[in-house]
Amino acid sequence: MNLNKIPATVVTGFLGSGKTTLLASLLRQVTGKRIAVIVNEFGEQDIDSSLLRGCALSCEEGCEEDATAMETESGIFELANGCICCTVEEEFLPVMKKLMARRDDIDHILIETSGLALPKPLVQAFNWPEVRQHCTVDAIITLIDGPAVAAGRYASDVGKVEAQRLADDSLDHDPSLRELLDDQLSAADLVLVSKTDLLEPADRKRVEELVAQRVPASVKTLFIDQSLYINQPRASDSAQLEALMGIGAASEESIDRIDNHHDRHHAEGAHHDHAHDHFDSCVIRLGEVDGDLLADRLQQLLERYEIYRAKGFAAIPGKPMRRVIQAVGERLDGYFDRLWGQGEPRRTQLVIIGKALDSEALHAALASAEIEATA
Numbered sequence: 001m002n003l004n005k006i007p008a009t010v011v012t013g014f015l016g017s018g019k020t021t022l023l024a025s026l027l028r029q030v031t032g033k034r035i036a037v038i039v040n041e042f043g044e045q046d047i048d049s050s051l052l053r054g055c056a057l058s059c060e061e062g063c064e065e066d067a068t069a070m071e072t073e074s075g076i077f078e079l080a081n082g083c084i085c086c087t088v089e090e091e092f093l094p095v096m097k098k099l100m101a102r103r104d105d106i107d108h109i110l111i112e113t114s115g116l117a118l119p120k121p122l123v124q125a126f127n128w129p130e131v132r133q134h135c136t137v138d139a140i141i142t143l144i145d146g147p148a149v150a151a152g153r154y155a156s157d158v159g160k161v162e163a164q165r166l167a168d169d170s171l172d173h174d175p176s177l178r179e180l181l182d183d184q185l186s187a188a189d190l191v192l193v194s195k196t197d198l199l200e201p202a203d204r205k206r207v208e209e210l211v212a213q214r215v216p217a218s219v220k221t222l223f224i225d226q227s228l229y230i231n232q233p234r235a236s237d238s239a240q241l242e243a244l245m246g247i248g249a250a251s252e253e254s255i256d257r258i259d260n261h262h263d264r265h266h267a268e269g270a271h272h273d274h275a276h277d278h279f280d281s282c283v284i285r286l287g288e289v290d291g292d293l294l295a296d297r298l299q300q301l302l303e304r305y306e307i308y309r310a311k312g313f314a315a316i317p318g319k320p321m322r323r324v325i326q327a328v329g330e331r332l333d334g335y336f337d338r339l340w341g342q343g344e345p346r347r348t349q350l351v352i353i354g355k356a357l358d359s360e361a362l363h364a365a366l367a368s369a370e371i372e373a374t375a
């Protein structure tokens with residue numbers, strides 16, 4: 001019987017900062033731990049858990065058995081009904097109760113918040129008696145996108161609309177994004193600056209300064225290049241990654257003392273809203289698509305509209321594997337991740353998150369890449 005509290009790591013950070021990539025690396029490389037995963041998405045379609053399942057499945061084929069997430073399929077819980085900070089009681093607590101009932105089979109819990117969530121309300125839930133009895137927050141790890149922060153923005157690249165706004169000196173950067181970054185950083189026990197492979201050495205200092213203004217000196221900042229984890233995982237990464245899962249901060253004990261913009265607005269009697277109230281998301285569902293045309297159309301949309309994040313899967317005719325589509329700001333990437341399953345419908349699905357999105361216009365633009373079914 002597990003008498004010790006199960007440690008839970010909360011991974012937070014803005015849209016596209018690299019949270020799922022970190023979780024996938026932890027699942028692949030940290031051996032000897034039975035890990036349960038809770039993934040929370042802002043969009044109604046859960047792409048991240050599908051990517052993580054893909055990772056766990058490929059581990060099953062190629063890695064030691066105990067290197068995989070617990071029970072692969074059922075070890076990943078999706079919370080896709082809104083940001084976790086607003087659905088703690090309805091969504092998070094029932095999942096935690098399920099996990100606590102199976103606590104002898106779990107060594108660690110990894111929680112990925114949505115990119116728009118505030119970590120504080122989630123971590124406060126670890127002080128509820130039914131959770132506190134069996135579980136503690138090992139650490140709140142806040143990921144930030146190095147090149148985006150260095151560029152003075154809180155997404156990797158701003159779209160045209162935002163760029164025009166930024167060009168106007170009378171307007172500061174989007175305050176909702178700035179406050180979200182502040183609030184995610186203010187809760188951090190550890191800050192990870194990702195995408196350092198894309199960060200100019202001169203910009204590193206800017207990022208260091210910005211983080212130092214927002215977190216106490218006792219909070220460590222690590223600069224990481226996750227493209228290494230993605231492209232050429234090395235044995236030496238395992239120790240570094242494993243260290244992220246043994247910080248022992250017991251963050252729930254001090255979480256009430258964390259000061260943040262959201263609480264301040266609330267105390268001032270402002271309407272109870274979150275940064276995510278200012279964002280829209282839409283899901284585009286298509287059949288098989290011309291991969292090049294889809295990439296071309298999506299790139300045009302990224303440049304034209306205020307899109308912070310687009311992600312999903314494309315079904316390309318004649319290709320046995322599904323293509324992952326990833327866009328952060330205006331940077332678009334794609335790769336094939338796994339074979340389509342037997343009987344799995346070959347569908348294209350994309351989640352797009354941004355501001356003032358016109359979902360009909362987005363759908364019409366992307367539907368032009370769809371291949372007509374010849375019945």
Ligand SMILES: Nc1nc2c(ncn2[C@@H]2O[C@H](COP(=O)(O)OP(=O)(O)OP(=O)(O)O)[C@@H](O)[C@H]2O)c(=O)[nH]1
Binds near residue numbers: 016114198226227311
């Ligand atoms: N070059 C580079 N790319 C990275 C790095 N970390 C993440 N990425 C890429 O950035 C994109 C977004 O990464 P994710 O891990 O999905 O980001 P996320 O924070 O989970 O995104 P959301 O769940 O949508 O908020 C993907 O295309 C990743 O491959 C990094 O260190 N270097």
